[in-house]
Amino acid sequence: MLKQLLTKASAGEKIAMLTCYDATFAKLMALAGVDVLLVGDSLGMVIQGASDTLGVTMQDMLYHTRIVAKGAPDTIIMSDMPANSYEHDMAEALVNARALIAAGAHIIKIEGGGQMVETARHLVTNGIPVCSHLGFTPQSVEKLGGYKIQGKTAEGAQAMLADAQAMADAGVSMVLFEMVPAALAMQITNNIPVPTIGIGAGAGCSGQVLVLQDLLGIYTGPAGKAPQDYKAPRFAENFLQQSGSVQQAIAAYVQAVKSGQFPEQKHSY
Ligand code: KIV
Ligand code: NA
16 A cells, blocks of 8 residues: 555655544545545644643554554554654664554654664664654654754755655655755755655645644644644644535545645745
């Protein structure tokens, strides 16, 4: 399944990815033609009510991967490796990646470049398809000093290009960019041999991903915080507003990604 998708992408078809955490939505998304269901550790926020992804565990990821796979047995599932499941030890990374695959994932995602290149290589060498997540990496939100666009300086841009190239050399199947200037994401996309997925990274990527709750316009921030204190990110787009149903909203997103209508300039940096 993953190979077919990569072939479609290299032929120029845009990849429509959406986060998914349960069987009901998995089934809807599969029917609407979503190419990849991302069991994201954003579930820490949108399902668990936390203010970041750092508390999400392997147990959480296994549970959500299983129920998504149950709802969409014929759709590609990408599962995030949660914080502290892969960064410290390559052998541990492989054990945890294998567990996510056994739970129903076809590909796993890890955050960060640099030292994570060797971890990615270790996983790929052992038969695990990997997506590399670069740019703003939420598991490092404290180190990065908050939700900030990445790769804005010349050195930052150069480092991101080098990381993406190193990840492609290590054998990853895809690279995902979060909060990266559109021009840089496009430049890197044109310079690496694997498809790229963007979120807040412009229309020049090979595909797009959104958090389901952002697409539906139903996320109002962490539990216990006033909704009016939460401001949706620039790249979020409420597709439900223009649609008659959740199903139509998801289909409209797929259509907008495939046709290149989403994202627009206003969603990008
Ligand atoms: O966890 C998640 O939802 C993600 C996307 C924002 C890319 O990693
Ligand atoms: Na994530």
